[in-house]
Amino acid sequence: MTATETAAETAAAGTGRTRTPRPTALSAVWLRDNCGCAECRDPGTGQKLFQITDLPDSLAIASAEQRTEAGRDGSGSGDGSDSSEGWDVVWSPDGHRSHYDAAWLAAAAQPDPRAEDGKELWPFAEDLDGRLPETSWDAYRSDDRERLRMLDAVRSLGFCLLRGVPLEDGQVQQVALSFGFVRETNYGLQFEVRVEEQPNNLAFTNVAITPHTDNPYRDPVPTLQLLHCLVNDALGGDSGLVDGFAVAARLREQDPEAFAVLTTTPVEFAFRDAVTELSAHRPLIDVDAEGRIREVRFNNRSLGTLRLPAARTDAFYRAYRAFAELLLAPEAQLEFRLGPGDCLIFDNTRLLHARTAFERGGARHLQGCYADLDALLSTVAVLRRTHEEQN
């Protein structure tokens, strides 16, 4: 039985007659918990009005009657659909009445858009085959479908690239506000990626930065990063992206033992300066309860000191090195150059980013900010309400 097999499908397979299961074949408490009547669910907010402990212990279906004709008020349906085909249920012992739409009963589980099943992985740069998800700032702003295409690319591929974003101070925050909210950190609402006199982070120097995720010492980690290029006249300073989910999936295939170690060893990441002292204890590869990859952290600069028994320490380092070799392989890295007006939006829980060194004194200035995926995915869902059929 797979994780995506639903109660409805199980029941349907059992009866072999219909894709809409009989209520009596389903979990009674589940069915009752999903009653959509106005007593159970606030019609204004859609929020549930009772606690699970309010339901009778001895809950059972007293009667279930199938309706096939249309025309009945559909307000009792589990998902708010207007269809009234489905089942009318009377409950014992309290006599409560529920209506369940056929479409709602037959619905399948949706993949979690944050875990690997909800993504299009690209283990190697060549898998993208030149299909960079990109558009102009003007098109993004004026055309909802283009905005949907870009933001959905962040969900599926992990990034998108907006061109021609105005070369104005603070514009990167306007890009974040176009789909969500800026996450302020000790680096500010916005940070300047350029050579600083007294950097508190190597990002603010001219040295090469190998592929990494940002701020693994923060929990919650910023789930999105935006980088807006204002100037890039320096020799060097090219950009790179690596699909950490795809590489973690390759590690699971090639070296399951290493994958298991990295999903089960909490690692401390740390950052410290005069006014800040952040740390987080998280695994390099975080999987959900079903074993699906849902977050990757990788940052050699801020990996803290492991304090584990020697055998676990050795096992971790062997696995860490195996993962690093795959992540840092040139063929895993998509390379491109950000020019003035380019704004990159990427999933910091999945993609690693990198930059080559650039000449000391070379002119290179990006502005960056952090934001979060939940709001971006909300914007995608709302845009889909009106534009899904047109894509």
Next chain:
Amino acid sequence: MTATETAAETAAAGTGRTRTPRPTALSAVWLRDNCGCAECRDPGTGQKLFQITDLPDSLAIASAEQRTEAGRDGSGSGDGSDSSEGWDVVWSPDGHRSHYDAAWLAAAAQPDPRAEDGKELWPFAEDLDGRLPETSWDAYRSDDRERLRMLDAVRSLGFCLLRGVPLEDGQVQQVALSFGFVRETNYGLQFEVRVEEQPNNLAFTNVAITPHTDNPYRDPVPTLQLLHCLVNDALGGDSGLVDGFAVAARLREQDPEAFAVLTTTPVEFAFRDAVTELSAHRPLIDVDAEGRIREVRFNNRSLGTLRLPAARTDAFYRAYRAFAELLLAPEAQLEFRLGPGDCLIFDNTRLLHARTAFERGGARHLQGCYADLDALLSTVAVLRRTHEEQN
């Protein structure tokens, strides 16, 4: 061998002579990865300068010499300490030289401050024994030690209460900025908890709200919530807090099967209005790789529709009900009343909060905002640098 037993302790136990282990008894790659010399770690930022893949495959200690006298430059120590007692190591095959301070070598693992081991749990309200962590806004602002005491209470007990916070619009955000950053959401930088004409959430009505965590449909969930009371003249409208970690630990003890189900079943939480459509797939009890409780989500209003095979569905509902019965038991709930000027800061990954119903038309107005624990814990760590001994 327990999770907190360190490589150093293991080695120390092995030799039986000293608490400072011989480098040759430790994981060589771990030791080298923690070299603190200026070649390996940027002296300005403290960030590591090499990748794990840069280290030789055949890494080994060529020689290790113990130093017991003081007076040597301690810049090579793993933790930046000034002590120079410890070991000088020369590495094979590359001849690299490292110095490791004795204190750093002997250091033990620190508990993750976000997981249950780093907390003081209070399974029942009476366990707090009237020790409400509270102070005045004036003392919090003027005395670093008082600020440290309050913020550290949020880490250990999950909350603190500031009294006499000025009754000004937006003041709740100023409280958040005193230790970190506001997390903006679809509810704004700040939200008004009072009766709204067209509420998109039952919080903005006068009905009773049973214990819950906020925004479980958001990922990352806001890890802190602040509530600042401006007016509370209504009959009713009292507040409650429940320690979700302590109750989850009780569930693990009383009903390990239910605990296991709740830690391994991803549940969809959902919120939808005209401009927002959020969802997150997370377990009700999230444990780290060592099985320690690190996050609790509980919200009957926004629990979505489970789509699992019938047997797993039934198991989930049995466990959910068992957890709910413990969480909603009156003895688990700390009850108090917020008065004008009171500002509550609490850990939204751990504590559930509640309020009783209040009279329709009764005057009750709180302002709230979200923030994050990582910045709060950073502020605690920085305050400790100067004030730890004085507490």
